[in-house]
Amino acid sequence: MSLRVMKAGDIYRIEGPAKVVVKRGQIYATGVVYTEGQSFTVLRARQLAVKAVADSEVELVLGPGALLERVAPGEEIIDEWERRISGVDPKGVVVVVGMMDVGKSTMTAMLGNKALARGYKVVIIDADVGQNDLGPPTTISLARLTKYVTHLRQLVAEKSLFLQSTSMERIWPRAVAQIAKAVEYAKKTWQPDTIIVNTDGWVLDEEAATFKRRLIERLVPSLIVAIQVENELGPILNGYSNVLVLPPPPHVRTRSREDRKIHREMGYGRYIFPPVELAVSLDKIPLCNLPLFQGIEMGEELKRMLTRAIGVGVLRAYQVGSRVYAVVEGGEWVVRRVGGFQVVGLPIDFEKGLLAGLEDSEGFLVGLGVIKKIYYDRKRAIIYTSSEVERRIGEVKCIRLGLVRLDDNFNEVEKATNILKAEAEQSTT
Ligand SMILES: Nc1ncnc2c1ncn2[C@@H]1O[C@H](COP(=O)(O)OP(=O)(O)OP(=O)(O)O)[C@@H](O)[C@H]1O
Ligand SMILES: [Mg+2]
Structure with a gap:
C-alpha cells in the first residue's frame, strides 16, 4: 500500500x-x-x-x-474517448464493434457508466461468445448496470443464451436472432433507457462484415461505436451515418490465442461448479437441436438395409419425417441421401465431451454442462454439470449440443462442427 x-x-x-x-x-x-x-x-x-x-x-x-x-502526454486516448463520448446521448440501443484487443469491453463499460451518470436505466449485453465478460464462454449474456464499473467482468449475468460455439463463424445467422432476442428480453423485462451491446472481434473477412451488418440491420441501433485501428471496419460501417469511430488505446495488453483459450477453459470450470454428474432421461428432457429418439426407431431389417446403403454399420436409427438419424460404427460422420431420405450418421461416441446448454422453456440458459455419454437403450444422457443446474433441473426444457468438445479438465480439444450437419432445420430458433 x-x-x-x-x-x-x-x-x-x-x-x-x-x-x-x-x-x-x-x-x-x-x-x-x-x-x-x-x-x-x-x-x-x-x-x-x-x-x-x-x-x-x-x-x-x-x-x-x-x-x-x-504516461507521456499525447500517448493516451483517454481524453479523446472522453471528449467524443461525452458529446453523445447513449439512449436506445448502442452497438460496440471492433476487432480483438481494441478496448470494446472497456468502451462498453464506459458507455454504461456514462448512461448511468445521466440517470438512465442501463442494460449491458455481452455478445462476445469467445471472451464473454458477463457470463460463460459460448453465451450471450445480459446484466443490468446499477453501479459504476471499471471492467465488465465486475457484472454478473442475469440471463444468458447459449450460442454453442466460441466463435461466430458458422453460427452467425442464429446469433443475429439470439442477440435480437436478448435485446427484446431486456426491453420487455427491464424497460431500460439504454442497452449497450458488446460484440465479438470477428470483423476482418467478408462473412464477418455480413454478420455485423445483418446484426446492425436487425437491432437498428441509435448509435454504433466503432473502435478502429486502420480502415478495417469500412466494410461493416459503410453507409451508416450514426457511427462514432474511435481509435484503440495505444498500449493495450494483447492476448494470444492460447491466452484466450485458457481464459475460456477457466470459464467453463468456473460455471460448471460445484460439479455434479446427472443422469437425464432424454424422453423427458430431449436434445434441442437433434431429434434423437423423437421419430420412429427402425427395426433390424431396415437397419441392415441402411447399413448396406451407406456402407457403415448402423447400430440405431430413428426416422424423423424425411430424415433418418443413425448411430453408426467407426468414427466418421455420414451425410447421405438414401432413397427419399436424408440420412445423418452420427459416429458412436459423437457426444462424448460435447459442451451443452441446458435451456429453459424460453430458450434461456439454466446452465452449461458437458455430455459424458448417451445410453441409447435407456434413452439417457450422463451430463457433467453444476449443482445449480441439478437444483433447477425442473426448469430445463431441452439440452442443446454445442460445437466445442472438452476433456475432463475442461480443456478445449476440438471444434465439433459436424453437429451442424445433424441439426434439424426446425431447431434453428
Ligand atoms: N487506455 C488503455 N490503455 C492500456 N490498456 C488498456 C486501456 N484500456 C483498456 N486497456 C486494456 O486493454 C486490454 C483490451 O481491452 P478490452 O478487454 O476492453 O478489449 P476488447 O476489444 O474487449 O478485447 P477482447 O477482444 O479480448 O474482448 C484489456 O486488458 C484492458 O484492460
Ligand atoms: Mg472484450
Whole structure:
C-alpha cells in the first residue's frame, strides 16, 4: 500500500490487480470521476488508463504483478474517448464493434457508466461468445448496470443464451436472432433507457462484415461505436451515418490465442461448479437441436438395409419425417441421401465431451454442462454439470449440443462442427 500524489492532468496506466482509493482530489477512470473516499479496482491481467482531474492524493493497493506507470502526454486516448463520448446521448440501443484487443469491453463499460451518470436505466449485453465478460464462454449474456464499473467482468449475468460455439463463424445467422432476442428480453423485462451491446472481434473477412451488418440491420441501433485501428471496419460501417469511430488505446495488453483459450477453459470450470454428474432421461428432457429418439426407431431389417446403403454399420436409427438419424460404427460422420431420405450418421461416441446448454422453456440458459455419454437403450444422457443446474433441473426444457468438445479438465480439444450437419432445420430458433 502506498500513498501517491497525482498532479492535475497527469495520466497513468495501471495494470491490475490494483485498488485505487481517492484520498483527496478527483481521479477519472472509464468515464467516471471518482472523488474523495471513493475507490475503484483494476482487475488482474487487465490495464486501465486513469487521469487526475485535479491535484489528487490516492492510496494504491497493488497486488502481485501490478504496475503503475506515468504516461507521456499525447500517448493516451483517454481524453479523446472522453471528449467524443461525452458529446453523445447513449439512449436506445448502442452497438460496440471492433476487432480483438481494441478496448470494446472497456468502451462498453464506459458507455454504461456514462448512461448511468445521466440517470438512465442501463442494460449491458455481452455478445462476445469467445471472451464473454458477463457470463460463460459460448453465451450471450445480459446484466443490468446499477453501479459504476471499471471492467465488465465486475457484472454478473442475469440471463444468458447459449450460442454453442466460441466463435461466430458458422453460427452467425442464429446469433443475429439470439442477440435480437436478448435485446427484446431486456426491453420487455427491464424497460431500460439504454442497452449497450458488446460484440465479438470477428470483423476482418467478408462473412464477418455480413454478420455485423445483418446484426446492425436487425437491432437498428441509435448509435454504433466503432473502435478502429486502420480502415478495417469500412466494410461493416459503410453507409451508416450514426457511427462514432474511435481509435484503440495505444498500449493495450494483447492476448494470444492460447491466452484466450485458457481464459475460456477457466470459464467453463468456473460455471460448471460445484460439479455434479446427472443422469437425464432424454424422453423427458430431449436434445434441442437433434431429434434423437423423437421419430420412429427402425427395426433390424431396415437397419441392415441402411447399413448396406451407406456402407457403415448402423447400430440405431430413428426416422424423423424425411430424415433418418443413425448411430453408426467407426468414427466418421455420414451425410447421405438414401432413397427419399436424408440420412445423418452420427459416429458412436459423437457426444462424448460435447459442451451443452441446458435451456429453459424460453430458450434461456439454466446452465452449461458437458455430455459424458448417451445410453441409447435407456434413452439417457450422463451430463457433467453444476449443482445449480441439478437444483433447477425442473426448469430445463431441452439440452442443446454445442460445437466445442472438452476433456475432463475442461480443456478445449476440438471444434465439433459436424453437429451442424445433424441439426434439424426446425431447431434453428
Ligand atoms: N487506455 C488503455 N490503455 C492500456 N490498456 C488498456 C486501456 N484500456 C483498456 N486497456 C486494456 O486493454 C486490454 C483490451 O481491452 P478490452 O478487454 O476492453 O478489449 P476488447 O476489444 O474487449 O478485447 P477482447 O477482444 O479480448 O474482448 C484489456 O486488458 C484492458 O484492460
Ligand atoms: Mg472484450
